[in-house]
Amino acid sequence: MRYFCLAFGLMLWTTSAATALDIEEQRLFPGTGDRVLRVLSTTDLDLFAPYILSFQEVRPEISVDYTVVSSSDLHREIRDGAQFDLAISSAMDLQFQLANDGFAQPYRSDAIQNLPDWARWRDLIFAITAEPAVVVINTDRFSGLDLPATRQDLIALLRDNPDHFAGAVGTYDVRSSGLGYLFATQDDRATDAYWRLNEVMGRLEPQLYCCSGQMIDDVGSGRLALAYNVLGSYAADRLAADEGGRMQILQMQDFTNVMLRTVLIPTPAQNTEAAGAMIDVLTTLGMRDLPGEWPLPSLSLAGPLESSGLGPIRLGPALMVYLDPLNRRTFLTEWENAIEQQ
Amino acid sequence: MIKRRSIGRRLTLLLAAVAALLSALSWTMVTMLAREAAQRTQDNVLAASITTISETLRSEQGEIRLELPYAAFAMLGAISEDRVFYRVTVNEETLTGYSDLPSPDAGQQGQVMFGSDNYRGAAIRMAATRRVISAGDGPKLVTVTVAQTRDGAGAIAAELSQLAAILSVAFFAVAVALSAVVAATSLRPLNEIAAAVSRRGPSDLRPVQRAAPAELVPLLSALNRLMDRLRNSIRRSEDFIAEAAHRIRTPLATVRAQAEIALHTAQGDNDQERLRRIIRAVDESSRSAGQLLDHATVAFRTENLTRGRLDLAELAANTVAAVEPTASMRDIRLHLDATQAHIDGDAILLESAIRNVLDNAIKYSPEDTTVSLRITSDPDEARLEVCDEGPGLGEAPFDALTERFRRGANTAGIVGSGLGLTIVAEVLAAHGGRLELASSTNNERGGACVTFVLPSA
Structure with missing residues (x-):
C-alpha cells in the first residue's frame, strides 16, 4: 500500500x-x-x-x-x-x-x-x-543619423548619441534565451567588438528580451530605436506585414552569424x-x-x-563548449558586468 | 585408373595458392595497420584536445577554474562526425562534463593515457591526462578526460580495408595469370623435346641432340641410351636375318642344282613332276631369302644413304637386262620406253627396288604377255611406270600392299613373301619419293601399274 x-x-x-x-x-x-x-x-x-x-x-x-x-x-x-x-x-x-x-x-x-x-x-x-542575425532599426528614430554598416559604426553611433538611444536599444537576454546565448557566444568568438558594443549598450539601459518577436514589435511601435541580434527571418516576416514602413533590416558588413x-x-x-x-x-x-x-x-x-x-x-562538437556550465557561468558573468551597469 | 595430372596445371595451382595466401595475408595486415593508423590519428587528436583543455586549468581564489577552449572541441569535430564526451574531475569529484563518463587507468602526471570503453551504447576511445594544481587548501589532482565515438576511425579503417581487399584481389588475379605464364615457360623445354622426338620418322633412332635444362638432362640421356640400345638391337636382328638368308641361299642353290641334275636323269613322269615341284619350292625359298636379304640391305642402307647422280633410264635398262632370262623363260616381253631422267640416289637400292617390281610383274603375268616400262621426267619429278597384263592388284586400298608380309587378295596359287612392295616403298621413301599403285588402263586385259615417283635432280 x-x-x-x-x-x-x-x-x-x-x-x-x-x-x-x-x-x-x-x-x-x-x-x-x-x-x-x-x-x-x-x-x-x-x-x-x-x-x-x-x-x-x-x-x-x-x-x-x-x-x-x-x-x-x-x-x-x-x-x-x-x-x-x-x-x-x-x-x-x-x-x-x-x-x-x-x-x-x-x-x-x-x-x-x-x-x-x-x-x-x-x-x-x-x-x-x-537564418542570419541582423540589426533592426526604426527609421523614424534614425532620421538624421547615418545607418551603421559595421559593429564599429554601431559602437560609434551609440557612443556619440547616448541621449538619443538611452532605453531605446534592445537585445536578447542571453540568460533566458537559448538563441540569444548562441548568437552572443558566436559574436564573442568572432570579434572583440562585441564586448565593446555590450559596454556601450550597457550604459544605455538596454531592454532585454526573451524572443525576437517582441523585440521586433517594439521596434515597429517605436519603443525601441534599434534591436541587436534579431532573427532576420522574423524581422523580414514582420517587415512584410508592417504597413508604416518604419522598420529596416541592417545586415552588419563585418560579419554575420547565420x-x-x-x-x-x-x-x-x-x-x-x-x-x-x-x-x-x-x-x-x-x-x-x-x-x-x-x-x-x-x-x-x-x-x-x-x-x-x-x-x-558549424554543426559540430565545438557548439557544446559554451554549454559547459563553467564556461556558461563565466560568459554570463562577463555579459552581466557589461550589460547591467546601473 | 591412374589419374593423369598435368605438371603445368599443378604448378599453376600451387603458385596461385601461394598468391592467394599472400593476398589474404597482406589484406589482413593492411587492415590491421589501417585500424591501428586510424586509431592513432584519433588518439593524437584526443591528446591534443585534452592538452588544450588542461592548459586552461588554473587556480582562482582557492578554486579550480577551467575555461573549455573552443578549439578543443572544434578539432574533434574537424576530423570526423563522432560524438564527443568529456569530463573534468578534481580529486575524483566531477567539476564539469559527463559525470558518468569512464576514464582510462591512471597514468603518471602529465602523461596522456588512452583507453577504449562503451558509453551511452556506443564504443568510445578516450584520452585522459592528470595535473596537480595548488588551490586554497593544498594541491589537487585534476583529471581531464575527452572521449569520442569510434565511428570515424572505424569508417577510415573499413574504407582502407576495402581498398586493400580490392588491391589484394587484383594482385591475386595478376599472380594467377603470371603463374600460368611461368608454368608454361618452365615446361617449354620439355614440350619442345617431346615435339622434336615425336616429329621424327618411324626409323629415326639417332640420339636427341638438344640443349636441355639441367633437370631434363638425365631424362634425355636415358632416352638416348634407350634409343641406342633399340637401334643396336634392331641392327642385330637385321644382321641376323641377312646372315640367315645368306646362309640359306647357298645350300638352296646346291639343292636346286642337284635337283636339276636329278630331273634330267629321272625316269618316269611322277618323279619328274615331283622334282619340278621341289625346284619350284626351292626357287621360291631362294627368292624369299633374297628378298629378306634385300630388305635387310634396304634397312641398313637407308640409314646411311650413298647418294649419287643417276639416270633412271640406265638403272631401268640394267635391271631389265638382269631379269631378261627369267622373263624369256615364260615368253614375257619386256618393253622399255626410256628417256633420260636424272635423279639423286643410291644405285644399289634403286636397282633392288626396280628388280623387285619387275620380279613381281613377271611372276604375276600370264605367259606370252608384255611388261612395259615407261620413264617420263619433268623438272620436278621423274617417273618410272611398270605395267603388266596380269590379274591386277584387286580392290583398293592399295596402301596395305606395302605393309610387310601383306599380299594381295587375288594372289592365291602363286607363292610369294609379301616383302617386295615393302622394300620398294621403303627405298622410295628414303629417297624422298613415293610409290603409286594403280590398275592398268593401257589395255583391255587389265593388269597392275606400279609407278616410282622420285624428285628430279
Missing part, C-alpha cells in the same frame, strides 16, 4: 512536472487518419503553419500536433524523454547536444542525402533553414515514419533555390556565404 502511494505520488509529480511545461502556442492540424505527429518546436506557429499544411498535402492522413515552447524548455523536455516525434529548434547548440548525448534517432532518406555536409550531422540532426534551424527525431518517438516524411518535406523545402512564398529562408542562401568563409555556424 505504501508503495502504491509512493507510485501514485510519483505519478502526480511527473504529471505536474509535465504540465509545468510553458507552452507558448499549440494547435492540432487534423488529418484524415488516426495517426498524430507530435512536433515540439521553437518556431512561431504562424511562421510554421505553411510547412505543416504543405506536409499534409503529401500525407493528408496524418494529424499534426504542433507545440511551441522556448528553446531551453524544448531541450529539457527532450532530455527528460518526453513523447514527441519531432523536435525543431533554432538553438543549434542545444539541438546538437541532444544528438551528441544520444537523445536523437538516426534517419536516412534520399532527401537527406541532398543536404550539403554542413547542414547535417551523423544522420541525427538536419538543418531546414539558414543560424541553422534544425530538426531531429527524439529517441522515444513512436511515429518515426511520419517524422521522417516530415523531415523530407522540410529539407526539400529548405533546399529550394528560390525564396518563394515561404516565411523562413532557404538553406541555399547560406551556400554563397559558406564559400566566402561567412558560412553558417
Whole structure:
C-alpha cells in the first residue's frame, strides 16, 4: 500500500512536472487518419503553419500536433524523454547536444542525402533553414543619423548619441534565451567588438528580451530605436506585414552569424515514419533555390556565404563548449558586468 | 585408373595458392595497420584536445577554474562526425562534463593515457591526462578526460580495408595469370623435346641432340641410351636375318642344282613332276631369302644413304637386262620406253627396288604377255611406270600392299613373301619419293601399274 502511494505520488509529480511545461502556442492540424505527429518546436506557429499544411498535402492522413515552447524548455523536455516525434529548434547548440548525448534517432532518406555536409550531422540532426542575425532599426528614430554598416559604426553611433538611444536599444537576454546565448557566444568568438558594443549598450539601459518577436514589435511601435541580434527571418516576416514602413533590416558588413534551424527525431518517438516524411518535406523545402512564398529562408542562401568563409555556424562538437556550465557561468558573468551597469 | 595430372596445371595451382595466401595475408595486415593508423590519428587528436583543455586549468581564489577552449572541441569535430564526451574531475569529484563518463587507468602526471570503453551504447576511445594544481587548501589532482565515438576511425579503417581487399584481389588475379605464364615457360623445354622426338620418322633412332635444362638432362640421356640400345638391337636382328638368308641361299642353290641334275636323269613322269615341284619350292625359298636379304640391305642402307647422280633410264635398262632370262623363260616381253631422267640416289637400292617390281610383274603375268616400262621426267619429278597384263592388284586400298608380309587378295596359287612392295616403298621413301599403285588402263586385259615417283635432280 505504501508503495502504491509512493507510485501514485510519483505519478502526480511527473504529471505536474509535465504540465509545468510553458507552452507558448499549440494547435492540432487534423488529418484524415488516426495517426498524430507530435512536433515540439521553437518556431512561431504562424511562421510554421505553411510547412505543416504543405506536409499534409503529401500525407493528408496524418494529424499534426504542433507545440511551441522556448528553446531551453524544448531541450529539457527532450532530455527528460518526453513523447514527441519531432523536435525543431533554432538553438543549434542545444539541438546538437541532444544528438551528441544520444537523445536523437538516426534517419536516412534520399532527401537527406541532398543536404550539403554542413547542414547535417551523423544522420541525427538536419538543418531546414539558414537564418542570419541582423540589426533592426526604426527609421523614424534614425532620421538624421547615418545607418551603421559595421559593429564599429554601431559602437560609434551609440557612443556619440547616448541621449538619443538611452532605453531605446534592445537585445536578447542571453540568460533566458537559448538563441540569444548562441548568437552572443558566436559574436564573442568572432570579434572583440562585441564586448565593446555590450559596454556601450550597457550604459544605455538596454531592454532585454526573451524572443525576437517582441523585440521586433517594439521596434515597429517605436519603443525601441534599434534591436541587436534579431532573427532576420522574423524581422523580414514582420517587415512584410508592417504597413508604416518604419522598420529596416541592417545586415552588419563585418560579419554575420547565420543560424541553422534544425530538426531531429527524439529517441522515444513512436511515429518515426511520419517524422521522417516530415523531415523530407522540410529539407526539400529548405533546399529550394528560390525564396518563394515561404516565411523562413532557404538553406541555399547560406551556400554563397559558406564559400566566402561567412558560412553558417558549424554543426559540430565545438557548439557544446559554451554549454559547459563553467564556461556558461563565466560568459554570463562577463555579459552581466557589461550589460547591467546601473 | 591412374589419374593423369598435368605438371603445368599443378604448378599453376600451387603458385596461385601461394598468391592467394599472400593476398589474404597482406589484406589482413593492411587492415590491421589501417585500424591501428586510424586509431592513432584519433588518439593524437584526443591528446591534443585534452592538452588544450588542461592548459586552461588554473587556480582562482582557492578554486579550480577551467575555461573549455573552443578549439578543443572544434578539432574533434574537424576530423570526423563522432560524438564527443568529456569530463573534468578534481580529486575524483566531477567539476564539469559527463559525470558518468569512464576514464582510462591512471597514468603518471602529465602523461596522456588512452583507453577504449562503451558509453551511452556506443564504443568510445578516450584520452585522459592528470595535473596537480595548488588551490586554497593544498594541491589537487585534476583529471581531464575527452572521449569520442569510434565511428570515424572505424569508417577510415573499413574504407582502407576495402581498398586493400580490392588491391589484394587484383594482385591475386595478376599472380594467377603470371603463374600460368611461368608454368608454361618452365615446361617449354620439355614440350619442345617431346615435339622434336615425336616429329621424327618411324626409323629415326639417332640420339636427341638438344640443349636441355639441367633437370631434363638425365631424362634425355636415358632416352638416348634407350634409343641406342633399340637401334643396336634392331641392327642385330637385321644382321641376323641377312646372315640367315645368306646362309640359306647357298645350300638352296646346291639343292636346286642337284635337283636339276636329278630331273634330267629321272625316269618316269611322277618323279619328274615331283622334282619340278621341289625346284619350284626351292626357287621360291631362294627368292624369299633374297628378298629378306634385300630388305635387310634396304634397312641398313637407308640409314646411311650413298647418294649419287643417276639416270633412271640406265638403272631401268640394267635391271631389265638382269631379269631378261627369267622373263624369256615364260615368253614375257619386256618393253622399255626410256628417256633420260636424272635423279639423286643410291644405285644399289634403286636397282633392288626396280628388280623387285619387275620380279613381281613377271611372276604375276600370264605367259606370252608384255611388261612395259615407261620413264617420263619433268623438272620436278621423274617417273618410272611398270605395267603388266596380269590379274591386277584387286580392290583398293592399295596402301596395305606395302605393309610387310601383306599380299594381295587375288594372289592365291602363286607363292610369294609379301616383302617386295615393302622394300620398294621403303627405298622410295628414303629417297624422298613415293610409290603409286594403280590398275592398268593401257589395255583391255587389265593388269597392275606400279609407278616410282622420285624428285628430279
